[in-house]
Amino acid sequence: MIAAMLASATLAMAPAAHAAGDAVKGKAVFAQCAACHxxxxxxxxTIGPNLWKVVGRPAGTQPGFNYSPAMKGAKRAWTEAxxxxxxxxxxxxxPGNRMPFAGLKDATARANVIAYLKTLK
Incomplete structure (x- = not known):
């Protein structure tokens, strides 16, 4: 019984990016990102890189954008996670990137933004 409860709690804390987000709600949240992107x-x-087709793109590779050395050196693709x-x-x-944004703390809002970004193709 305790093991089942712990497993359930662990699943509840799984990263939001793996949950289905709402692209329509994500577009509304993205409005704050649009000030720079x-x-x-x-x-x-503009101030930040264009995010068209960002999902799956290697970090720091948008042509024509002057990325920080940290972002250029970030060896990752923009997966949902x-x-x-x-x-x-x-x-x-x-660490060391230039984006002056503290972060989007709400996991549901992040999942929604990611769902919206996935539509940009």
Whole structure:
């Protein structure tokens, strides 16, 4: 009985990126990101890199964007799990990156943003 309760609690704490998010709600949350990030097929970046087709892309590789050395050296692709970790705490996920954002603490909001980013293809 105790083992079943512990297993249930562990599943409840699983990363939100693995849960299905709501892309429509994610687009609304992304509005705060849009102050610095474009998310369109133009490929043009502003303060931050353009996030069109970001899911699955290697970190620090958007053409024409001047990434920090930390982001250029981040040896990862933007998987759902990596996006979740980065959106939760950018400075912890990629120490030395230049994004001045403390993080999106709400796991459901992160899952929703990731669901929205997955639509950008």
């Amino acid at each position: 474009k998310a369109d097929a133009s490929g043009k970046s 990596n996006l979740d970790a980065y959106l939760a705490a950018p400075a912890k996920a990629v």
